[in-house]
Amino acid sequence: MNFSTKLLHWYKYNHRDLPWRNTQNPYLIWISEIILQQTRVNQGYQYYLRFIEKFPDVQTLAKAEEEDVLKLWQGLGYYSRARNIYYAAQQIISDFNGVFPSDYHDIIKLKGIGNYSASAIASFAFKQCYPVIDGNVLRVISRIYGISTPIDIDKGKKEVLSILKTLIDEQNPDIFNQAIMELGAMVCLPQNPKCETCPLNALCFATSNKIMHDFPVKTKKINQRSRFFYYLVIRLTYNNTEFVYLNKRTNNDIWKNMYDFPLIESEKEMDVAEDISFEIEKILKSNNYNLKKVSRMYRHQLTHQAISAYFFDIKITTPLAETTNFIMVPSSEINIYPIPKLVDNYLKDNCV
Ligand code: SF4
Structure with a gap:
């Protein structure tokens, strides 16, 4: 045969x-x-x-x-x-x-x-x-x-x-x-x-x-890019309902047109006490905020990228200025939106 x-x-x-x-x-x-x-x-x-x-x-x-x-x-x-x-x-x-x-x-x-x-x-x-x-x-x-x-x-x-x-x-x-x-x-x-x-x-x-x-013979080594994501899980209670801010990812990047949280990104690990606080204040502008908790590190491996992510649980008492690109959605409705697995993993561990 x-x-x-x-x-x-x-x-x-x-x-x-x-x-x-x-x-x-x-x-x-x-x-x-x-x-x-x-x-x-x-x-x-x-x-x-x-x-x-x-x-x-x-x-x-x-x-x-x-x-x-x-x-x-x-x-x-x-x-x-x-x-x-x-x-x-x-x-x-x-x-x-x-x-x-x-x-x-x-x-x-x-x-x-x-x-x-x-x-x-x-x-x-x-x-x-x-x-x-x-x-x-x-x-x-x-x-x-x-x-x-x-x-x-x-x-x-x-x-x-x-x-x-x-x-x-x-x-x-x-x-x-x-x-x-x-x-x-x-x-x-x-x-x-x-x-x-x-x-x-x-x-x-x-x-x-x-x-x-x-076999098979291969030449290329995959170049890995390290990315550090610092997500702000910004919560606001308004009219007895808890809301959270989501960010639609419109750039030409991973997860395009999906939703995650407002993000501070870096190619290197940042110092939580100094660098992140400064970046948080840039996003929240004049809002008073209360940083309740920082999550453990979540790792997410993509073919060419290794992502390390932390989630900052933040409470605010007045809505963010309307000029920001984020949308405010009831916490109970986050799952209606398409979200990356990394964010879903965090949500599964934390009842947002
Ligand atoms: S084709 Fe693959 S499984 Fe079949 S004999 Fe060759 S090496 Fe073994």
């Missing part, structure tokens, strides 16, 4: 039954593929079900409020995915008469869709012969073929793509793509590949030379 026959045979008897695999609806496939980027299947599964329940088709999604989409995405991270899905839904309505495009070259024009997602949608929904390349596929092919070119540069990716073009089953490009991704997710694992049960072990350069851990 050749590569493709072995792979498809293995997939037939070993694949996981996931809801987005039982459909050829491009909208559902699209949503599942975007959710599953940078998200494990176990975590993405519930998000997918909730998303398609609330937005069952592109029309419903296009008519929604962006904040509702972000709220549903809350906790998944990489929020630009949610914003792009929302914008792409508008594109499908305006540029494609509300019908999901069926050609790879049209699909890739949609916001947030790159080669990987376009190939996945074109092959899964429309049986077009485009190989998918994700981290799992890169690992499988680089091990089987012993590719020494780093797979995190274009040259390495092109090498993998040209191999896949010779392997893909032209009658079943959808199943071939699903199968090779599934093999990477279930068998050819990054740390402990299960070579003894792998259907492709007889063809594999890495396992025959016992150098599985030498």
Whole structure:
């Protein structure tokens, strides 16, 4: 049996039954593929079900409020995915008469869709012969073929793509793509590949030379940026209701269009007694305030950023000047707003 026959045979008897695999609806496939980027299947599964329940088709999604989409995405991270899905839904309505495009070259024009997602949608929904390349596929092919070119540069990716073009089953490009991704997710694992049960072990350069851990070859080291966030949880009791100030993040930065608290940010750790007090006074201006508590440090790791955050619980007795960019919301209603996981973690520990 050749590569493709072995792979498809293995997939037939070993694949996981996931809801987005039982459909050829491009909208559902699209949503599942975007959710599953940078998200494990176990975590993405519930998000997918909730998303398609609330937005069952592109029309419903296009008519929604962006904040509702972000709220549903809350906790998944990489929020630009949610914003792009929302914008792409508008594109499908305006540029494609509300019908999901069926050609790879049209699909890739949609916001947030790159080669990987376009190939996945074109092959899964429309049986077009485009190989998918994700981290799992890169690992499988680089091990089987012993590719020494780093797979995190274009040259390495092109090498993998040209191999896949010779392997893909032209009658079943959808199943071939699903199968090779599934093999990477279930068998050819990054740390402990299960070579003894792998259907492709007889063809594999890495396992025959016992150098599985030498592949895939990579060049880039991820540069980590440290950020220190000092959040002001400013509370005000007004007409017997407690309010808190939220800040809508409109800058081109992480968590765009989501809500957090008024923020003092630094690239270095600041001195609470001196630097932070000074910054708090700049934000609160002439308001009298009472600093009730400073939280423990909350750490939040993103791909390229390590965030250390503290939350300052502050009471004020008169509203902030209307010139500030913050909105005053009842404490009991914070959860209506899309908020980053870091802030949600603090709220879960502290009954705001
Ligand atoms: S034999 Fe091992 S290293 Fe090679 S593809 Fe299979 S699981 Fe991966």
